[in-house]
Amino acid sequence: MCVTLANANHVFRALADPTRRAIFEELTRQGEQTVHALTRYAGVSQPAVSRHLTVLKRAKLVRHRREGRETHYRAQPQALAPMVDWLDLYGAFWRERFDRLESLLERMGP
Amino acid sequence: MCVTLANANHVFRALADPTRRAIFEELTRQGEQTVHALTRYAGVSQPAVSRHLTVLKRAKLVRHRREGRETHYRAQPQALAPMVDWLDLYGAFWRERFDRLESLLERMGP
DNA sequence: ACAAACCATAACCAAACGGTTATGGATTGT
């Protein structure tokens, strides 16, 4: 719980940058990716991607797995918990979120 | 919806700074506050607070109301919607959130 | 009328950020 608060700052900061959010989104949608693949996707240089991944790693939003000369990264959505907790406390009320959930489930069909 | 995406960046950026989060939290907990009161709370100079409030205002996370020589600010939690939406899409928190919701509804009785 | 209070903006500054190119270490393919 103190861990949560300590990490909250890292999570908020990491997701403040749109490129970093895009990388995290890509990893969430497409699953595990190499740095090479992410570089092609992100539209910035490979070192830039590497450092973005380092920031995401610090926030525990991604994990990496080395395999030969390539490093595979995967999203770690549990690390979003501090942000969700914060929203629970300071923003989104249950009623509102329930409505949203309902409408989203509806859109997803039966 | 495009509006949501456009604003998402502002919201994420605004909440990336701990001082700004603290101000928003204070406004959420204690309700409307003057800049003077927020300055006492935030532990930074009054101009710093004013500019933080400007950033929060840009993200529509706060509204202001002038009353004589003082400006009252209030939190606007609906503006967190883009962040909640983003978490819905990329957080993959369905299971956990659904559990939480379920247990809450249970506690609320039949 | 005048002093004080409240707030926003301007001007300034050090530090952090996000990008780049250069480099080198480890691994793979030929």
Next chain:
DNA sequence: ACAATCCATAACCGTTTGGTTATGGTTTGT
């Protein structure tokens, strides 16, 4: 053995950021 690939780190650079003090406009209190 050698060349090429993958990745991380270093070095560098312009811009943004978060803070400060200074200033001025408006409103309030005496």
